[in-house]
Amino acid sequence: MTNSPKNLWWGYIPVIVVTLLGILMTFQAYLEVNSWEEQRNSIAFRDASQDRVLVVQREIEHTLGLIQDIASFFEASPVVGRREFRKFVEPAIKSHPGIKALAWIPRVENGQRETFVANARKSFQPFRILEKDSDGEMVSAGDRPEYLPVLYVQPYKLNREILGLDMAMNPEVFELLRKSEDTGQLQVSHSIPVIDEGVRSSGFMVSMPVYYKTEPDSEIESEIAGAPEQREIKGFALGVFRTGDMVERALESLSPGAIDISYFGESRTGDEELLYSHQSRVRPGATVTEASEHEESGLEFAQTLRLGDRFWKVVCTPVPGRFEPESSSGWIVMTSGFSFTALLTIYVLTLIGHAENVKRLVDKRTSQLRGAVNTLNMEIIERKNAESELQRLNEDLEHRVAIRTSEAERRAKDLEQFAYVTSHDLKAPLRGIANLAQWISDDLQGKINGETQEQLKLLHDRVSRMHELIEGLLEYSRVGRTAISYAEVDVRELLEEIVDSLSPPERLRVEIGDLMPVFKADRLQLSQVFSNLIGNSIKYHGSDTGHIWIKVRESGDRYEFEVSDDGQGIAPEYHEKVFLMFQTLETRDYGSNTGIGLALVKKIVQEQGGDITLDSDTGKGASFRFTWPKRP
Amino acid sequence: MLDKDAEILLVEDDRVDIMTVQRALKKNAVSNPLHVARTGLEALGMLRGEGDYEKLDPPPVLILLDLNLPKMSGIEFLREVRADPELKSLRIIVLTSSNEPRDREAAFQYDVDDYIVKPHSFDEFTRAMATILELWDAD
Structure with missing residues (x-):
């Protein structure tokens, strides 16, 4: 818009004005000088003439x-x-x-x-x-x-x-x-x-x-009379x-x-x-x-x-040529005036040219700036879009998380329901079977042969095992599902109770170390860990005589407990396996071993924020170390 | 000792469990009359003499209550009984398969006299029954 010919011409108006003014003023000055010279000459001439x-x-x-x-x-x-x-x-x-x-x-x-x-x-x-x-x-x-x-x-x-x-x-x-x-x-x-x-x-x-001369006396009179x-x-x-x-x-x-x-x-x-x-x-x-x-x-x-x-x-x-205006001064004025006007015109032209250049530059920069602003606006819009997209995604994510959470909650509820159902609906009939088998065995005492009697016993054993498996499963599922309740726990007292309830063989000595703490903990969970570990040590010691040591040491914000024995030990290749569910190193027939114990222990320890490690080898006993965080 | 004529109400829906209780009582030489209700509603009917049921009069000296019952669960039954002025002081012992803390807490909320998880083996069950009766006896 700035480069239309009309505006371009308008831009030259100052040049025209300046030029015209310059010419007019030059003429005016020329006339003035001439007039002044004439006047001066005229005065000089008049004076000289006078x-x-x-x-x-x-x-x-x-x-x-x-x-x-x-x-x-x-x-x-x-x-x-x-x-x-x-x-x-x-x-x-x-x-x-x-x-x-x-x-x-x-x-x-x-x-x-x-x-x-x-x-x-x-x-x-x-x-x-x-x-x-x-x-x-x-x-x-x-x-x-x-x-x-x-x-x-x-x-x-x-x-x-x-x-x-x-x-x-x-x-x-x-x-x-x-x-x-x-x-x-x-x-x-x-x-x-x-x-x-x-x-x-x-x-x-x-x-x-x-x-x-007339009479001397009358001379004056006659002169006064004035009559020649x-x-x-x-x-x-x-x-x-x-x-x-x-x-x-x-x-x-x-x-x-x-x-x-x-x-x-x-x-x-x-x-x-x-x-x-x-x-x-x-x-x-x-x-x-x-x-x-x-x-x-x-x-x-x-x-x-x-x-x-x-x-x-x-x-x-x-005299011709004198008392005439010095034409040269007039011409000098005229020439100077025109020269000055020309210079001024050139200067103004230069200025206008410069202004045009500046204007062009400004236009260029303005359009560049406009472009930049447009780009920026586009970027802002893009960014806003991205933001809203992000927000949408977030909301989506939140929605999904909510869905997942509710799903997880639903699943947890399902699990709970499952555990509940299991504890009642599976255990009840199982107990029924066990009782019925018992009653048959009792009622037919002496009326059935030894083989049938043995088969009834096997039936009973299998039912018992199934019962224990269900109990183990229930217990495992209960970890983290039940509300944790903290209370002052005297560990020594707790250990003594556990050992007492486990009633180890007389010559298998359980030694509880010094400095057992009294601290805030979930008593039930800690008890379960200890009883499983000690129970395992007793169960798998492999000998009726030996030692089981229980020790503790403080390690920063946690206690490190150790349950070790001098039993048969566990080969390193099984160290990972022992913590898996239903993994036992013994045959199924041997004892009432569900293979849930250590998996349960690991889950409890981890749930509490600690960790458990095993140090053992065949014939060199086993040492389980687990950490348990202190609570304020 | 338990009064010979004092009646016991067993609220249980599983036939084998009913047999188990009957056998355990017999094994412990307890011959008191044992009424059996298969649901909570039935038990309430018997206690109040509602519907087709004849009212147990005098009321049973002991109620052995299973929790997992059809139609009306043991916890619901407890709520009804404890809300009933005539029945709220009845002696109730929960006898259930559930070892869930949830159930245990819910039961004790209704002021039950004991909460016993049904032992897996019949021998243990019998011993548990004896303990219940002895405790009751000692009261």
Whole structure:
């Protein structure tokens, strides 16, 4: 049941789950890493960009501040000489390469032209107020109510051609100046082309109006009142800057950051135009730039720069390949994830395989065990069967034993009945015959011849013998049939009684040994044994003179009695025979010997738990030894 | 001595045994009347005057009882006699062929005056008879 294909497939569900989970998690991790990297890059890029915008902003403010400083300088000093101006701006020019020109442009009314030119010529001899004619030639300015000539300009060498030039005739500059005069504020121009030795770059102008000082007391008031129109304009501080140089100068303070920066400003026409594009210093050939290149990464940081009341838009883009998620880490995560998933899958597969093996093994063992249990059960059943069979046999046996016992009891009863019947029914008629024979013999005394008389005697003898045989049989059968009764027996006394009743011949001496015990025994049986043995000794002694000894000795839990004589003895070949029933060693005619005596003795002794042995040989007398157990 | 007219009852079924007793008495010169019952029932009938029997009156001074009897055994007879108030004090001597302890015990249970195993030889029987009569005489 465990090996059906369905279950087998179910077993592989963990593998599928693990694999899918692994893949999903790997993708998730990959995305997370990428996202995190992107975010990190984006933050880093933004920070770097902000740094860059900040330093540029600072540079711009510094630049604007420079113009304001110049304005303040002119406002504070009634007269500023050419040399003073140069000294004032020189340090700034040296440290700011983005400065194209710093100039002082005074307002000169027509009436003051001559005085103004004369004063100017004191420090610069060839000074005159110029203007460009329609051919572009520098000519002395025409007669106009007011002039805005460039009085001082630094650095002089790069800007000598504008010295004396009336800026009121240059629309762009004039517009800027007028705007700053109108607002009384610093004004930044839109982008202008700056040409240095034939190289054209983008730049801008900054103008700041300078007013004549009013009464010292009312200066503060007028400033508070904030009405510039009411003040007389003195001139303008003007600066021309190269956007690119300024930006580069600012970025010098930062280490290369792989960021391209584009500056966009409002053109004269109001359109947004690219002022300057900073190529990151990490670029190998930092010149050629395509805007499209920046779009690849998608990262862009835009901010607005403030120049006076003008705004620049700064757009930072990373150098391609920088600030991009390190694709390798994503791929590392992905590869690691897939590898791990693969390993996990393999591991789970191995586990499942192992589990399958274990399961198979368990199944095998289980079936083996089941088999063993079945076998055991079978054995148990067999054993139970055997047990019941045994019990049946036992019962059968018991039944048989019971049957046999009752049979034996019945037989014993039969024997008893037989003995009883014999004692009465056989003995009675026999006695009748004996008596009748006696009476015939008595009644016919003298009337019958000697031969008949002899025959009657023989008849009597045979009847007597038969009587004795029956008596012997009865006695033999009575052994073990009658209840044994134990009593204290004085053996010496018993022996004396027996010897007395047997009345042996006078010269056959019966000697009863010493140490005859007094012990618990069946007196009748013991008496029968002794009287038979002693009687036999007397009967078969073979001589009227001799000895019969009766001795005893203790042997553990029994007494060993001995009845011996110095008679004719019994040949060894007859030793076994004498204990058999009806065996006599004499002829039938001799004496009243039934052949039952010794058989009876042996039976009694054995019945009592003892044994009897004979030691004798022809002419050497006979010695019967029998043991009789003591009883507590 | 035994009263000359005292009657003796012999309960015996064997003719030769009856003759033996008769002869033994004769040989011992005892001439007292001897009644013979062949069964225990007959003896009881004679003692009680039941049935066809004439009652022995006065009762016999001695009953010689064989044990192995037809119809009613000697032991059964003893039980009947000893259970009968009129008869229970009768003098009874068992005269039997049985030397079985069983029989001996059963007889003495009914308070018999003696238990004598019939001797095999007639001479011994005669002597035994004399002994019985002498004992009775001596009483």
